[in-house]
Amino acid sequence: MHSGPGNPDDWVTVAQVIRPWGNRGEVAAISLTSLANRFDTLREVYLFGENGPLGEEQPRHIESVWENRGRLIFKFLGIDTITDAEQLRGAEMKIPLAERPELPAGEYYHSDLAGCEVIDRNGSRIGRVRNWLDEGGSGVLSVEPAGNGEDVLIPFATSICIEIDVKARRIVVDLPEGLLEINRR
Template sequence: MKRPYLIIGVCQRPHGTGGEILVKSLTDDDTRFFEGLTCYLLEDAEGKPLERLSLSGARPTDKGLLLSFSGIESRDRVRALSGRYLAVKRENALALESDDEFYYGDLIGLAVTDRKAGPLGRIFDILDAGSGEILIVRQEGDKDVLIPFLRSIILKTDADAGQMEVLLPDGLLELYRTNREA
């Protein structure tokens, strides 16, 4: 079952003293961040909303989006948002154009299993590397694994089941985790 909230961004850090926060967008259409948008603050990908927020301003920068929210005007209050996810109710998400598309926000939190090495952890973040996206897979007690988001590596994605199956190229896992056999 899909989560009722769709993650659209990750709060990073305060910007200035006027209540703005730098947000990493997890959507390919940044116009979806418009004044009056109702967002929900989540502690983690599986979490229930901590707070309902109303977007009062959005502007793009080279490092991400600078957002401001109604009623949040101090740097200390903005700092409390850092590291949390911004989400919208799934029924308010922009429609996908085809059946083989998915929302980046649905990838956050998926359990990743390599066909040879077994469980690797959960998708923590997605990096835009310019030439393509990189999945950051985190498992407590291990180093993060960076996995290129390529059809040749990603075998199956099932957001409803919370699973992703991959087949890592020889040697990739050993770059990050030397205590495992692949």
């Protein structure tokens, strides 16, 4: 496991605590990962509040995790009462970036796409990826334009995003005619 909290860019948030659950120290949380089975093998997380790590800068051991009505229910070692669990309300569960599972070729973590420069196939800069929108299907990149204006929405499809180089922080797109104009209305 990682040696402890450091640079915020070295972490990825996998879930966020909503509230205590039951009377045995469990907490309800929402998953912030698109990997359906992400929590099946996860045994430790770091808990962060608004001002950084909660408690000691050590990982929290997950005793159990299960799903209930679309929420994840976590039981952490040493969190045994509602009062203990209340201290975790709003906390983000993070893991070191280096511990994310490797994805198959052609698949990307949404957080890795954020900040990538988007250029068209002629080399003209369109902007930078601000966010990923899950609109069903293949998803949509919300791109902060190089000039002023509203974000440009670009479908994340292989026919449009023709080259993706996360390490170089660059996405080359072949936009359908009129897509930029539609975004500027």
